Each structure stands twice: as structure tokens, then as C-alpha cells.
Amino acid sequence: MSEQTPLDPAAGDTPGLPESDSIGLSEGDPFGLPEGDPFGPHNLPYGVFSLAGERTDQRRVGVRLGSYVLDAGAAAAALGSPYVSLLARPTLNALLSAGRTAWSDVRRALTAWVTVPSYRDSVRPLLHPxxxxxLHLPFEVADYVDFYASENHATNLGKMFRPDSPTPLTPNWKHLPIGYHGRSGTVVVSGTDVVRPSGQRKAPSDTAPVFGPSVRLDIEAEVGFVVGAPSTHGTPVPLADFREHVFGLTLLNDWSAxxxxAWEYVPLGPFLGKSFATSVSAWITPLDALDAARVAPPERTHQLLPYLDDSAESATDEPGGYDLRMTVTLNGHVISEPPFSTVYWTxxxxxxxxxxxxxxxxTGDLYGSGTVSGPSAGxxxxxxxxxxxxxxxxxxPDGKRTFLEDGDEVTLSAWAPGPDGTKVGLGEVTGRIVAAR
Incomplete structure (x- = not known):
């Protein structure tokens, strides 16, 4: 291995990456990725992985490159990087807590390691199919909050449950992002089975509640945002500081009974109908990989209070929306394609x-966007x-569905526009329903 110059975390230097040696995504790519691969060097999402037979304490941070996972900690050690302490860990939490400057420096280093030919011989042995x-839950979840930020979704539910109301939205909906605090201990990684929950339920025709497995088990296709840098208790975080605290995003399925x-939520909102499981993707896409996907949010129809007012921001600056193209499949069949760009509250x-x-x-706080729904049935x-x-x-093709049946498997996947016409893959989150215990 040729000697490499360690990174200077203060200066943000990237060794061996002169401006003239930048490598494209296809021609000259040292790892031979297919042209247009959504998990190319322009993406580099983070996860946590282990190999067969390894112990729990041998889990480590990985970065996805095409159909491979790079052992990021081992690469940092092999190349003399000062970021070994952030990457040679069993979770992402150390990197998350390091803050935005470190996030950018580490990403720049990783990009160099997988694009500069002189690193190829050192990096190639550290790539695993x-x-x-x-793949494991990539970070230790601290607190979990879920929002109700899609106007289309909120309107649809209002029409169902308040058909006689002059407006389907509640009076506060256009003035603040409605949300609830969930249960962080039941956030699970993609691929984890979801046990059908049991609890009290009462149909309108029932004279009293009954107890048993849910018969109206549902999905909620969402995007989750992962907090890295903490904030000070008692000090609000302004709109402009979003990127100082949020590391990246992940796909999220907020399973709902x-x-x-329906029986429990009055007057305090969701409880057991939500807390049994929340599934997230094994991959966390850093916000820096999504700059090309930033778009203006939907037009505001009500004057917002100053702490929420984003009217002075342009479509290309934070805070703003993201153009994420989501797909929902049930037992392998596409049933919906929700557009995240339509979500009202950013x-x-x-x-x-x-x-x-x-x-x-x-560090490790997770908050969900709420169900993402577009204006049409599809x-x-x-x-x-x-x-x-x-x-x-x-x-x-395998029968009719109103709500989920035991054995059903749901997968959420998504992509976003990337630089120079590329796509940024956001991985997927899958869960299979198993019978109540």
C-alpha cells in the first residue's frame, strides 16, 4: 500500500484528490460501477453491518457503493485517517454527534477513497457484497416523533371521518405541524417481522369494546429524519439551523392499527395503535447527497408565525422541500407512488x-414526516x-385487500434526483406481517 497523507479534520483536506484527478461515475471509475448506479459515489449512504458468524460487538459502520458495502472504519484505519474514531464503531451515533463540519469532511474523504484510482488496492479488499x-439498525434511536404533514393525507382522512364538517382539515392544521411522541424502543430495521398487535377495539355497532388482534392493520409511507448534533435544553432550533442538526434521512413505515x-385516540391521540413497531431503512442518506433534490414546498395559504415562516427562502435554499419519488409495493405488486414534494410542512x-x-x-432523535400522499388515488x-x-x-393478483393480512409483505423504496442527471437511491424498508402472539 502506498503511503497516504492523513486528513486534517480542521482544514477539511482530502488526501490524493487534486482538482485534476476527479473521477467520473462511469468512465474511468476505479470500481467499475454501472453507469447511472443510484448508489454511486454521489450518494454513499451510511449503514451498520456484520458478516456471517460475527458477534454483536463486531458490527461496524458501512457505506454502500453499488451492490457492495465498504467497511468504513477499516478503510479509515488502512488509509491513516483521523476519522477512525467516528467510523470504527458499532453504530452511527459517534459520527452523528460530531456535527456538520465532521459530516462534510468524512463524506469528502469517503468520496476520495472510492473515486481516486490510487486508493483502489487499499479499498477493494474492504468491499463486501x-x-x-x-444489515442492522444503523443508530441508537433516542426520541421518536411522528408528524401529520401531508395536506392530501389529512384532507382524505378528514373527509372520511368528518364528512359533515365544512372543511376536512382541523382548524390548527395550516398553522402548525401536528405530531405526536412515539416509542423509540420499537423502531426496527428493514427486514424485521411485524407482529400483528392486539388491543381494545370498538366498532360503531358494538355496545362495548372487545380485545383481540387488530383487524385493520395499515401502513404509512413516510420519510424519517435523523438528528445528529444535539441542542441545548430551553433553546429553540430556528429554521435556518436545520442542516446544523439533521444528519440525513431514511425511509420509514409507521405501521398503524x-x-x-380509533378507539383510543380521543382525547390524547395515538398510543397503542402506533407504538408496536416502526420500520426504518438500513441506510441513512446524508443531506449533502440530496442537494440536487431540493425544491420549494407547496404554496402557503395561511400567514405563518415567524418561527415557521419560510416565505423569504428561495426554492434552492434551506429550509425547503425534497423531491423524493416513493414506491409502495404489497407482496411485490406496486400499489402507490407517493411524491414527497407535495408534503406541506417541511x-x-x-x-x-x-x-x-x-x-x-x-443525538439519534428520529422524526417522521407523517404519511406521504399525493393528490390522486395512485x-x-x-x-x-x-x-x-x-x-x-x-x-x-393474489386477492383483494382492504387492510393487511398475515403473511403480507410491504416494501417502501424511493429515489431522488442527483447531480448531473443521476439518481440517488434511498434504499428500501420492508416488513412482513406475522400472526398475533
């Missing part, structure tokens, strides 16, 4: 509202919308 690794939720506004009362952020992010509360069953 995806088929040979087990609609019958349990992730920056959600963060500002979540902290405006002085609540502090912790873009709804939940079965309760797709089947209109069970009235219009979904026709699939």
Missing part, C-alpha cells in the same frame, strides 16, 4: 416546531386511503 452481510387507534419547520417550546434534541401512502376506509377493496 450486499448478499454476504447482515386503525381499529385500536422537515425544517417540523424541527423548529418540535423545539420551539425549549425541548432539546438528542399516490396515496396508506391503505385506509387507497381503499377509502375499506369501502373499495384493492384488487391484487
Amino acid at each position: 450486499l448478499s454476504d452481510v447482515t 386503525r381499529d385500536i387507534q 422537515a425544517a419547520q417540523q424541527l423548529a416546531h418540535m423545539t420551539v417550546n425549549g425541548a432539546s434534541l438528542r 399516490q396515496y401512502g396508506s391503505l385506509i386511503e387507497i381503499t377509502w376506509n375499506g369501502r373499495d377493496p384493492l384488487e391484487l
Whole structure:
């Protein structure tokens, strides 16, 4: 191995990466990635992996490159990087807590390691085929909050449950991002089975509640945002500081037992109908990989209070929306393609509202966007919308569905526009329903 110059974390230097030696994604790529691979060097999402037979304490940070996972800690050690202490860890939490400057420096170093030919011989032995690794929950989840930020979703549910109301939205909906605090201990990684929850439920025709497995088990196609740098208790986080605290995003499925939720939620909101499982992707896409996907949020129809007012921001500056193209499949069949760009409340506004009362952020906090739904039926992010509360069953090659049955497998996947016409893959999150215990 040729001697490499260590990175200077203060200066943000990237060794061996002169301006004239920048490598494209296809021609001259030292690892021979297919042209247009959505997991090329322009992406580099983070995860945590282990190899067959390894102990729990041997899990380590990996970075996806095409159909491979780079052992990031081992690469840092082999190349004399000062970021070994952030990457040679069993979770992403050390990197998350290091802050934005470190996030940018580490990403720049990783990009060099997988694009500069002189690093190839050192890096190649540290690449493992995806088929040979087990992926784990990539970070220790601190607090979990879920929002209700899609106007289309909120409107649809309002029409279902408040048909006589002059407006389907609640009076506060256009003034603040509505949310609830969930249960961080039941956030699970993609591929984890979801046990059908049991609880109390009461149909309108029932004289008393009954107990048993949920019969109206649903999905919620969402995007989750992962907090890295913490904040000070008592000090709100303004809109402009979104990127100082949020490291990246992940796909999220907020499984929902609609019958349990309907009976319990008045007056304090979701509880057991949501807390049994929340699935996230094994990959965390850094915000820096999504600069080309930033778009203006939907037009604001109400004057917002100053801490939420993003009207002075342009479509290319934070805070703003993201153009993420999501796909929902049920047992391998595409049932919806929700567009995240239609979500009314941005992730920056959600963060500002979540902290405006002085609540502090912790490394590993996770907050979900709420169900992502577009304006048309083919873009709804939940079965309760797709089947209109069970009235219009979904026709699939393997039978009809109103809500999920045991054995059903749901997968959320997504991509975003990347630089120079590329695509940024956001991985996927999959869960299979197993019978109640």
C-alpha cells in the first residue's frame, strides 16, 4: 500500500484528490460501477453491518457503493485517517454527534477513497457484497416523533371521518405541524417481522369494546429524519439551523392499527395503535447527497408565525422541500407512488416546531414526516386511503385487500434526483406481517 497523507479534520483536506484527478461515475471509475448506479459515489449512504458468524460487538459502520458495502472504519484505519474514531464503531451515533463540519469532511474523504484510482488496492479488499452481510439498525434511536404533514393525507382522512364538517382539515392544521411522541424502543430495521398487535377495539355497532388482534392493520409511507448534533435544553432550533442538526434521512413505515387507534385516540391521540413497531431503512442518506433534490414546498395559504415562516427562502435554499419519488409495493405488486414534494410542512419547520417550546434534541432523535400522499388515488401512502376506509377493496393478483393480512409483505423504496442527471437511491424498508402472539 502506498503511503497516504492523513486528513486534517480542521482544514477539511482530502488526501490524493487534486482538482485534476476527479473521477467520473462511469468512465474511468476505479470500481467499475454501472453507469447511472443510484448508489454511486454521489450518494454513499451510511449503514451498520456484520458478516456471517460475527458477534454483536463486531458490527461496524458501512457505506454502500453499488451492490457492495465498504467497511468504513477499516478503510479509515488502512488509509491513516483521523476519522477512525467516528467510523470504527458499532453504530452511527459517534459520527452523528460530531456535527456538520465532521459530516462534510468524512463524506469528502469517503468520496476520495472510492473515486481516486490510487486508493483502489487499499479499498477493494474492504468491499463486501450486499448478499454476504447482515444489515442492522444503523443508530441508537433516542426520541421518536411522528408528524401529520401531508395536506392530501389529512384532507382524505378528514373527509372520511368528518364528512359533515365544512372543511376536512382541523382548524390548527395550516398553522402548525401536528405530531405526536412515539416509542423509540420499537423502531426496527428493514427486514424485521411485524407482529400483528392486539388491543381494545370498538366498532360503531358494538355496545362495548372487545380485545383481540387488530383487524385493520395499515401502513404509512413516510420519510424519517435523523438528528445528529444535539441542542441545548430551553433553546429553540430556528429554521435556518436545520442542516446544523439533521444528519440525513431514511425511509420509514409507521405501521398503524386503525381499529385500536380509533378507539383510543380521543382525547390524547395515538398510543397503542402506533407504538408496536416502526420500520426504518438500513441506510441513512446524508443531506449533502440530496442537494440536487431540493425544491420549494407547496404554496402557503395561511400567514405563518415567524418561527415557521419560510416565505423569504428561495426554492434552492434551506429550509425547503425534497423531491423524493416513493414506491409502495404489497407482496411485490406496486400499489402507490407517493411524491414527497407535495408534503406541506417541511422537515425544517417540523424541527423548529418540535423545539420551539425549549425541548432539546438528542443525538439519534428520529422524526417522521407523517404519511406521504399525493393528490390522486395512485399516490396515496396508506391503505385506509387507497381503499377509502375499506369501502373499495384493492384488487391484487393474489386477492383483494382492504387492510393487511398475515403473511403480507410491504416494501417502501424511493429515489431522488442527483447531480448531473443521476439518481440517488434511498434504499428500501420492508416488513412482513406475522400472526398475533
